[in-house]
Amino acid sequence: MTPALPIVDAHHHLWDLSRGHYPWLQEAYDPEAFFLGDYRAICRDFLATDYRTAAGPCEVVATVHVEAERSRDQQLAETAWLHEVHAQHGFPNAVVAHAWFDRPDSEEQLLAQSRFPLVRGIRSKPVTSASPDHSVKGQAGTMQDEAWLRGFSLLEKYGLRWDLRVPAWHLPEAAEVAALFPKVPIVLNHHGFAWDRSEEGLKRWRGWMETLARQENVHVKLSEFGLRGRPWDLQENARIVYETIAIFGWQRCMFASNFPVAGLRISYPDLVGSVAGMLTHLPGHQQHAMMCANALRFYAIDVTPPL
Template identity: 45%
Template sequence: MTDDDLPIIDAHHHFWKLGSGHHPWLEGAHDIPFRYGDYSAIKRDYLVDDFRRDHGRHNVVKSVHMEVEWDPSDPVGETRWLHELHDRTGWPHAVIGQAWFARDDIAGVLAGHAAFPLVRSVRQKPAAAPSPDRFVAGAPGSMADPAFRAGYRLLAEHGLHYDLQTPWWHLGEAADLARDFPDTQIILNHTGLPSDRSPAGIDGWREGMERLAAQPNTAVKISGIGVPGQRWTPELQGEVVRETLRIFGAGRCMAASNFPVDSLCASYDEIFTGLKAITADMPQGDRRAFFHDNALRIYQPA
């Protein structure tokens, strides 16, 4: 099998159609603080034809759509829109919805998502400290907050996973969450956000990743690792990718583009050609698991 033939399930990407006010961060008058800086280049419609053009020669056979901060007053509205898109185009093949576990209406939101056949998981980005030295255990909105956990425990009733996006210094709380709710699968987004590539930053990130990986009901998506101002290359990203594969094992890692967001720092081809180069020495079965089989098992795309 050549690299061009290698089947890919893109485990994390986005679609959006602007103009209806559903995406405040993309349509509002004021930008939000963003880890890649200026994101004006993605303030445009991004739909199936755009995604197909971007993935180009790479053999993307299915995809998993991640919620994209749709208007939180109607979190199930995005799920409804995505099912209409799937009915018209066949894409995406699995959906991750928006949910806020401490909200009074969380039971209804989860039931609303679960009523749609493509929904496999939900995401909330728990309250995060801006740096490791400002981390406060159990802060309101964090994974140790009793209100967060009261809503989180409802996931098991619907058989839903939890997609977690948080900086690595919160991964100890994530490990505790995984331990205390062993029947709920946690999928860490964006590789634990290893934005600090200094030796101390990588050491802290590695420790957090190892704590989370010690819980068997966890997995990780290798995505979202762009570094502002630097080209996405195997040389820049190799350590993070290889360490993640070592820590979690090839059976719990998934490849993903985070497109179109990561188009701010790389082309689709740069990301997937880079991931293929970094993993070129892996056994064929492990490589196929990373690019395809793990996402197939975890998300069960239609």
Template identity: 40%
Template sequence: MASRIYDGPVVDAHQHFWEPDRNPHPWLRPEARIPFRYGNYDAIKRRYLPDDYRRDAGPHRIAASVYVETEWDPADPIGETAYASGLAARHGLPGAIVAQAWLDRADAADVLARQAAFPLVRSVRHKPGGPARPEEAGRSRTLMSDPAWRAGFARLARHGLRFDLQTPWWNLDEAVELARDFPGTTIILNHAGLPAARDPASLAGWRAAMARLAGCPNVAVKVSGLGQPGQAWTPESNGPVVRAVIELFGAERAMFGSNFPVDSLCATLPEILGGMKAIAAPLPPAEQEAFFAGTARRVYALAPAG
């Protein structure tokens, strides 16, 4: 079968909107400088709204998107969800929300109940921290192994909530334990497990960890956030990662995410989408449709295309 570039509608499973000049984003303040995997991030300390996003998409048809929490002031997690819900009402984007919830806090039960009451909330995210380098794995554990955090995680199922997990690949054995211990909760791995280093040894370690995670049927993966500082976003540089995720999880558990505007530090949205479509071109049309739209619609229970 000849390769065919996907030209259908796209559901972006991972993007952000923000207005740091009027909303509480500590890391986006003009003076803020946090360790950031793409280096200097001053260029994204600006308003980014649905009109900007649609303009950035250019010729690509964005049918729906999933708003992912933006490290808004942790004292006001409900405020961010109200803000994102308001954007959806005014602009038609996003179509679903991944809300902020700190699972090990004393107020976790109340926050989860309040977040779940918003019609667009489908999932929550709480980055579990832990070892920052592969060689540190095993010396310490992430919050995925903390009893209080797990008690918060256990509450997701009663609200029908999924969990968005952002952690590097060397912590994925803990994610396997979590997925097996809570088989009724869907876990969505962000940014393909963060395979930042692309040398053969690092990629081999990443692939082995992802293969173990793929054995958990309640786990899906967002192929997003693949930019590399100082390097162009190309099908050649990112193709091995994208193809490995689809091979391991299948298109029915893999989905495209732009991570915009964060990944605008590395590439334009047409460069990322065009590159992803070129990588996926050898796949059968049904698998391309799943990767670019269908899987995200199903996993995040998005409204059918109108």
């Protein structure tokens, strides 16, 4: 059952394949590289009307659109298009745009993105390794690269947040970045990707999360619990939610759908109902904070009038 409570969706995507170029959806389909495997079902338009249909009866009062890997020569065009969508549909209410941190034009791009009224942050994925057994530390584009760090430092200058999206084994490196720039608000995407659900795998994930959570400028999204080749498991995912809240505290956790990607495993109402149901043992103000208020505050969203 979908709970009757207000929701801020802190992470979703939209795309119009006739208006923009999305290589991963249109020409570079690679289920081996995608963390959920086969994603053909989402290689089609996902517009504001599709989002509303997916959300169904859920009381979504605001949303945050996170860049959808549109061609990087169209990163400003993606942001402009999302402002058109907002003008027509009333959402998204905040935009997390894209700009590289380690390019000669990084400051120019960050400045241009920051001038859009809905832009609140940047998601720029650093270079990462394919497994914890392989290190890329210090290579160009990694979180130790001096050029990358110089670009990252500009987030504070332009009042922007960072949406952090890396495999779990890179969380200690992200903690080092957060410590270097304590005035930059950071939010970890998708609960840090607890992909290895073995007891040993969860122990490692927990340790990496605890390292990151020591940095008070870091928040976390309760989102994307899907696994490759496996159905969405309520009991297993509830454990991830409980441990994430225990590590970060309810004040730094926020619900997010990651639709349409999460739709490969679960419907929107079932996702909302499942996550909200996991929180019912907590006081009402904590439930409201994680499902709504924390995201409003983090992304500085004004929801008057509501979506």
